[in-house]
Amino acid sequence: MTFAEAKKLYFKYDCSLFAMAREEEKEVYKDYKLLGIPDIVEEEWREELFIALWEQLRIERTGRLFDRMAEIAEKKYNNKMLFILKEALDEVAYENLQVRACISEAVIGRKALSERSGMIFGAYDMGEKDLAKDFLQFILNLLSDCTLTQEMFPRFERNITNCRILNEQLGLGIYI
Secondary structure (H helix, E strand, O other): OOHHHHHHHHHHOOOOHHHHHHHOOHHHHHHHHHOOOOHHHHHHHHHHHHHHHHHHHHHHOOHHHHHHHHHHHHOOOOHHHHHHHHHHHOOOOOOOHHHHHHHHHHHHOOOOHHHOOOHHHHHHHOOOHHHHHHHHHHHHHHHHOOOOOOOOHHHHHHHHHHHHHHHHHHOOOOOO
């Protein structure tokens, strides 16, 4: 396997070695690992894919592209990615309740709050309290500015509850 092939494979799995190992034949993953690609190179590739997805999102405006960007960034948050994700929230076409729920969960975090996942924690933990506050306010508006179906009500209610908890835990001072 060449470095070019490894990079293509790394991109195919959105920079997740876990997904690569799980989905690919064991030999392909082993060949990738045998190359001994330095962490800094994988980090450069990760940022390259993130920026490519950002450019694609500006055109296509899909929630799925935002989710991919969020998953890539969550592996190791940095300021540049978090500020781009903030801009990206305004680019997504929120065409249905499912997209609103998925985006809100990417920002709030898909895991238990005690795991401190999601962009709000990422921003807060990097000392960007105002950015964390902006993320939370955006999501509260996104979850509140729509007519819910009976099917989606519990999911939205859970996400709003998580916003309240995050606001309190992090002392963001948003009136909810």
